[in-house]
Amino acid sequence: MLDLDTYLRKQRDQIDRELDRRLPAASTRPAVLHTAMRYSLFPGGKRLRPILCLAAAETVSAALSPAARESAMRAALALEILHTYTLVHDDLPCMDDDALRRGRPTVHVAYGEANAVLVGDALQALAFAWLAGAPEDGAQLVAELAIAAGSQGVVGGQVEDIAAAGKTPTAETVAFIHQHKTGDLFRAATRMGAIAAGASPTQLDALTRYGDALGAAFQITDDLLDAGDPVSAGSAPARPPPLSCLSVMTVDEAQDQVRKLLQAADQALAELDAIRRAPLAGIARGIKDRKT
Amino acid sequence: MLDLDTYLRKQRDQIDRELDRRLPAASTRPAVLHTAMRYSLFPGGKRLRPILCLAAAETVSAALSPAARESAMRAALALEILHTYTLVHDDLPCMDDDALRRGRPTVHVAYGEANAVLVGDALQALAFAWLAGAPEDGAQLVAELAIAAGSQGVVGGQVEDIAAAGKTPTAETVAFIHQHKTGDLFRAATRMGAIAAGASPTQLDALTRYGDALGAAFQITDDLLDAGDPVSAGSAPARPPPLSCLSVMTVDEAQDQVRKLLQAADQALAELDAIRRAPLAGIARGIKDRKT
Secondary structure (H helix, E strand, O other), X not given: OOOHHHHHHHHHHHHHHXXXXXXXXXXXXXXXXXXXXXXXXXXXXXXXXXXXXXXXXXXXXXOOOHHHHHHHHHHHHHXXXXXXXXXXXXXOOOOOOOOEEOOEEOHHHHXXXXXXXXXXXXXXXXXXXXXXXXXXXXXXXXXXXXXXXXOOOHHHXXXXXXXXXXXXXXXXXXXXXXXXHHHHHHHXXXXXXXXXXXXXXHHHHHHHHHHHHHHHHHHHHHHHHHHHOOOOOOOOOOOOOOOOHHHOOXXXXXXXXXXXXXXXXXXXXXXXXXXXXXXXXXXXXXXHOOOO | OOOHHHHHHHHHHHHHHHHHHHOOOOOOOOHHHHHHHHHHHOOOOOOHHHHHHHHHHHHHOOOOOHHHHXXXXXXXXXXXXXXXHHHHHHOOOOOOOOOEEOOEEOHHHHXXXXXXXXXXXXXXXXXXXXXXXXXXXXXXXXXXXXXXXXXXXXXXXXXXXXXXXXXXXXXXXXXXXXXXXXXHHHHHHHXXXXXXXXXXXXXXXXXXXXXXXHHHHHHHHHHXXXXXXOOOOOOOOOOOOOOOHHHOOOHHHHHHHHHHHHHHHHHHHOOOOOOOOHHHHHHHHHHHOOOO
């Protein structure tokens, strides 16, 4: 029986170690840039996207080749630094204007606004450099992440999010923003793990559907947690609340949606190996019960 | 005999056509983002980096395969949109705070600061998406551009440029900034064209040395032109002058450097086919005589 907490901690530690090992040293010229890049990444959050990527790769085969493992690790790390760059840019004064993240000054507060823009730019470039060096399927991994991250993915979601500020959103607008701002990277995470591991079309399809369902469920539980705690820890007060699915549905409807999405995630997992899918099944259960 | 002006105009037109054809339509959701991405790209500048990339590919073989041609075109377009993203971010209020570029309002003036950050982010992602779809050597092309663009390339140069503002720079600092902020993309341009065309190691080496020499010569002639015209057309007045090699050498020394660099470029070209190298030779001559 999988102990989810132990599994997640072990994976998180491995991801932190590999990030630390592969990032340019803080002293690499320009030192302020490399120091700030590391500041944005350590200490990290849940590392959920890279964990999903590695767990998806594990479902594909009992004996992944060293090349497949290395490709999956590069995909996992690229997802984490890509996600981190979007947080650094989202926090900028011209966007959400957040002074704190995870209880610490945001990058632009600690290193200045110009450096924060450039930290994000450098992290995005590094994500693609790491993927391009994958021993297997480098170009396909780059394509997956670049499309998920781009103007019709995460960036597109953020643009619509900014445009929606201060207006009453439609259900369709909320769905668009959550799909692209959050969902696209969850989908990329499980797909990239699958691709790195050499998944069959059936496995890739199941892991895509799992990633889609999990991303949507994660976003709704985010909104439910925010509603229970309007001024979330570490955020400045008196900012407009983030766009929430609760502006277009009730709490009961939202909880019902989460149940349905996690059922869909389980149905997708049913097509995969019963033992190797255990971590992904555990992560889905953890979404239902999440407190943070 | 090559008519350089006709050649450059023809290449520029082709690049503009291909950019227009491959970019998402302005009406693609989010329309404001895709409209602003096109605004940043049209009308363009000299399109020098993509022209160098295509011209480098042409030197490799008299009969490039359709796949090699398509890979070279993708490399050329990726270089142009990557370069454009750096201009959009460099113009931001927190960086150079430029209100005009090529005589028109900069992206953040026309579309707001948040959208300008996101236009740059989306252009960078799109550059890698296009490269990943290259029929030949996609992963290698991504690696070349990602490293040239990253924390030890263009972004690293920009960080040092910002840090140097208002100080008297050393010759070493000026060299570092110009190498990375300008030189690395010129080198990537000729190398990516060579790689897309399947260059031999000797050809790749010659085209790398040509790209290095041309990039350095281009930067020095930029500084010489700026010195002749302190407030360049389209820039707001009363800004600090950009970091110039003329703060660490005389005009005579700079002109002598340009001569030596263009000799080095010619020496590199001498290792390539005498007919197919004509466009690159013409571009080098054009640098010496450039007026804009």
